[in-house]
Amino acid sequence: MDMLKDWLVNYWLDLAVPLLVILGSLFLGLWMRNFAYRAFERWATRTRWKEDEIIVQATKRPFLLWCLLLGFYVAIQVSRIPPRWASLGGRLLGSLLVASIGIVLVDVAEKLLRIYLSKARLTVTLIALVVNVVRVAVIIVAVLVLLDIWGVPIAPLIVLLVVLALFGALAFRDFIPNIFAGFQITSSGVIKHGDYVKLESGEEGYVTGMDWKSVQLRALDNSSIVIPNSKLASTTIVNYGRPLKKAKEVFRFYSRLNQKELTGLRARNLVELAQVLKEVPDSAIYYHTHHFLEEHQYLTPEPPNDFAYWVGDILGEAVLAEKLASIDTFEVPTLAALRSRIVNVIEEHLSQGQDSRNAPEGQEFYFVKSRSVVFPTAYVAHDLREFVEVLRKISTNSLYFHMFEARLRLQRGVNDFSIWIRDGLDDVELANHIARLDPYNFTLEGLRSSVIQLIEKRIK
Amino acid sequence: MRIEDYEPFVGRSTVEELRLLAEKLSGKVIQNINSTFTGGGVAEILGRMVPLLNQLGIDARWDAIKGGNEFFNVTKKFHNALHGRREEISDHDISIFMETSKKNLAEVSLYGDIIFVHDPQPIALIEKKGEADKKWIWRCHIDVSNPDPRVWEFLRRFIVAYDTAVFSAPSFAQELPISQVLISPSIDPISEKNMELSQETIEGVLRKYGLTSDKPMITQISRFDYLKDPVGVIEAFEMVRKSIDCQLVLAGGTATDDPESDKVLSLVRERAKKNPDIHVLLIPPSSDLEINALQRASTVIVQKSIKEGFGLTVSEALWKSKPVVATAVGGIPLQVKHKVTGLLSHGVEGTAYAIKQLLSNPDYARRLGENGREHVRQNFLITRHLKDYLLLFITLEHGEDVIYL
Numbered sequence: 104m105d106m107l108k109d110w111l112v113n114y115w116l117d118l119a120v121p122l123l124v125i126l127g128s129l130f131l132g133l134w135m136r137n138f139a140y141r142a143f144e145r146w147a148t149r150t151r152w153k154e155d156e157i158i159v160q161a162t163k164r165p166f167l168l169w170c171l172l173l174g175f176y177v178a179i180q181v182s183r184i185p186p187r188w189a190s191l192g193g194r195l196l197g198s199l200l201v202a203s204i205g206i207v208l209v210d211v212a213e214k215l216l217r218i219y220l221s222k223a224r225l226t227v228t229l230i231a232l233v234v235n236v237v238r239v240a241v242i243i244v245a246v247l248v249l250l251d252i253w254g255v256p257i258a259p260l261i262v263l264l265v266v267l268a269l270f271g272a273l274a275f276r277d278f279i280p281n282i283f284a285g286f287q288i289t290s291s292g293v294i295k296h297g298d299y300v301k302l303e304s305g306e307e308g309y310v311t312g313m314d315w316k317s318v319q320l321r322a323l324d325n326s327s328i329v330i331p332n333s334k335l336a337s338t339t340i341v342n343y344g345r346p347l348k349k350a351k352e353v354f355r356f357y358s359r360l361n362q363k364e365l366t367g368l369r370a371r372n373l374v375e376l377a378q379v380l381k382e383v384p385d386s387a388i389y390y391h392t393h394h395f396l397e398e399h400q401y402l403t404p405e406p407p408n409d410f411a412y413w414v415g416d417i418l419g420e421a422v423l424a425e426k427l428a429s430i431d432t433f434e435v436p437t438l439a440a441l442r443s444r445i446v447n448v449i450e451e452h453l454s455q456g457q458d459s460r461n462a463p464e465g466q467e468f469y470f471v472k473s474r475s476v477v478f479p480t481a482y483v484a485h486d487l488r489e490f491v492e493v494l495r496k497i498s499t500n501s502l503y504f505h506m507f508e509a510r511l512r513l514q515r516g517v518n519d520f521s522i523w524i525r526d527g528l529d530d531v532e533l534a535n536h537i538a539r540l541d542p543y544n545f546t547l548e549g550l551r552s553s554v555i556q557l558i559e560k561r562i563k
Numbered sequence: 564m565r566i567e568d569y570e571p572f573v574g575r576s577t578v579e580e581l582r583l584l585a586e587k588l589s590g591k592v593i594q595n596i597n598s599t600f601t602g603g604g605v606a607e608i609l610g611r612m613v614p615l616l617n618q619l620g621i622d623a624r625w626d627a628i629k630g631g632n633e634f635f636n637v638t639k640k641f642h643n644a645l646h647g648r649r650e651e652i653s654d655h656d657i658s659i660f661m662e663t664s665k666k667n668l669a670e671v672s673l674y675g676d677i678i679f680v681h682d683p684q685p686i687a688l689i690e691k692k693g694e695a696d697k698k699w700i701w702r703c704h705i706d707v708s709n710p711d712p713r714v715w716e717f718l719r720r721f722i723v724a725y726d727t728a729v730f731s732a733p734s735f736a737q738e739l740p741i742s743q744v745l746i747s748p749s750i751d752p753i754s755e756k757n758m759e760l761s762q763e764t765i766e767g768v769l770r771k772y773g774l775t776s777d778k779p780m781i782t783q784i785s786r787f788d789y790l791k792d793p794v795g796v797i798e799a800f801e802m803v804r805k806s807i808d809c810q811l812v813l814a815g816g817t818a819t820d821d822p823e824s825d826k827v828l829s830l831v832r833e834r835a836k837k838n839p840d841i842h843v844l845l846i847p848p849s850s851d852l853e854i855n856a857l858q859r860a861s862t863v864i865v866q867k868s869i870k871e872g873f874g875l876t877v878s879e880a881l882w883k884s885k886p887v888v889a890t891a892v893g894g895i896p897l898q899v900k901h902k903v904t905g906l907l908s909h910g911v912e913g914t915a916y917a918i919k920q921l922l923s924n925p926d927y928a929r930r931l932g933e934n935g936r937e938h939v940r941q942n943f944l945i946t947r948h949l950k951d952y953l954l955l956f957i958t959l960e961h962g963e964d965v966i967y968l
Contacts, residue, residue, distance in 0.1 A: 360954055362744060466891075471745060479968075480583065496576060513965070
């Protein structure tokens, strides 16, 4: 006890000074937190930025700890503790300071980044990715500083980290442009989830997903297309905007190919023509009044039906040929009606006592019938935007099937497009506009353009 | 050769539809049988079609029957007789045909689900029909609009046993109890015979054959055969030559199944030797590039056939946007719509008159040529042919007029 007294009498100053330093730092810390921080907080709330409030809030709580750590450090330096212990204490205090600053930095960086990145309209996954990268970077720097404090040589570690970073950059060299492009796409707000987009390279569809690697589209054939962000950022995009009204049922595009079947029947003159016309199946009437639409697409106006052509060019009966050519197929509801109209025109001509001359050998009228093979294509449309885009792509066979074959041969009375637009989209006006187009007055490509124009006008 | 290579010519949707159709035939083996792997239109078409069908995922194969000179002499007689030419066909000829057919029946292995027999030479293979549940198609590449009745009756008893017969033009149809399908043949736009050529290549070929690009060139490309009337072409040319300075090229080859070719060739050479403006060129079957160059160098292309299966040389010429003068036989009227995609003629004088019209009116000639190219694009390219074959195989199982797949 006496020894302690003696020691205190002789060395009280050595104890009092460090204690005073510690107490001083405690008071300074408390004062700063209570008064200075209050002033900071008031100033921060007055500004329009949120960033200063975040920094003030984040540093307020550990500030007292930092003051104390500083106090302890100075106290150790002014005390007479043996240098070995003083050095150990200094390192411990330094480590605690670096760790706590690291935690605060991570917290502040995360909050600030979330503010900035959400202003840039980045997706949640992209924000999480950036935050994590920054978090890892801060932790790595803090660990390096800690190792340096404890005397571990960090130069080789830094080299190792640089090498690893280079490897990483190499390994992810394809992803890195995508990530940056992802920033650009989402921050610019050019496309959004649900938009209908069309790329210069031909891909198109509704945007169904966007992430840090790619943008996903649902294509017209219901398949999904994944487009890397880097490709998207460097191409021309047409954005048609939000989806239009969805139809009650999807429109599935069909196509139809034509097989020509020979009947072995032939006619040499008008009498035989009228006779055979009464016997042949509907599919032969259909063939001879329609096949030229597909075979002579390059000619405008297209040649008339086969009967008119043969009667005019081979038999030389110009008047009857004109009558046959002017039979309006668009007005006729069924193939049976078309057949009887053709037969009536020929028989009326014959009843006027006209001669029925024979065609030269080899140029008789050969009856061919059409067999249709109908099959679904990959294309479907849920709304008018998809519909019009598919319409640009489908073959003329598909267009032909829905506009000609459906109406007359399958006896639907009106073309398929009009039926879907009327029943599936309740758009009677547009349906009627398309139904009123006389498809026999166009080439197939001309017909395609006309229908597209009508729909484009509607969805503008 | 890839199926995608045709997209620039016919559009993507056409190729997509071929794929959709081909899917319906997965698992089926299509066995093509004809008489030769080289020479003539049939071998040429099969050489293209079979690999393309394979590309579409269809197991299509190709076999040829065997036969000696005697057999092919008889089948050549059949061929001429089916074209309507008078031929003496003896009982001995028939027995030669039946004997070789019997050997082939024993030797040819029939492994296909669909047996696709081309032309009369292998027609008797149908006698094996009962052996398994297979579909049989007979593809007639010949103009049978006016056949010699004896030969037709002889072949008819084989034909009616097939499930379906295929002809190249409506006028070839016969009254048969089996279904008859119309399928025109086709040309391949990316083959050596039809692909685009540089001016240098064309001029190189002209130099090789001693031709000049300074004079208008009238050309008939066909093998040396009476039915192609090469002498008639020379006569028409001589009429034109009286008023217009021009040159005539008669170029073609011979085929292994055509023993008459050499005779016709020497006749033509004899007829042409006095006139330095007439060039008779014997070109081997493999020289497609040279044929292509000659067609492209031509001012007018003639096809003065007396009978014609289809006349693919006409499609080749039209595809190269050349004005064509051709006779209205076989499948030619399907390709040449008079005054729209070319000019049709009937005799030597008419052919000479049409050639003169075209040589004197280059704008008119160009317009016909351009229409001709579009007509071929829509109706006579190999993609249309593939489509027709796929439909033919698919519809074998169906009887109705509207078939839903």
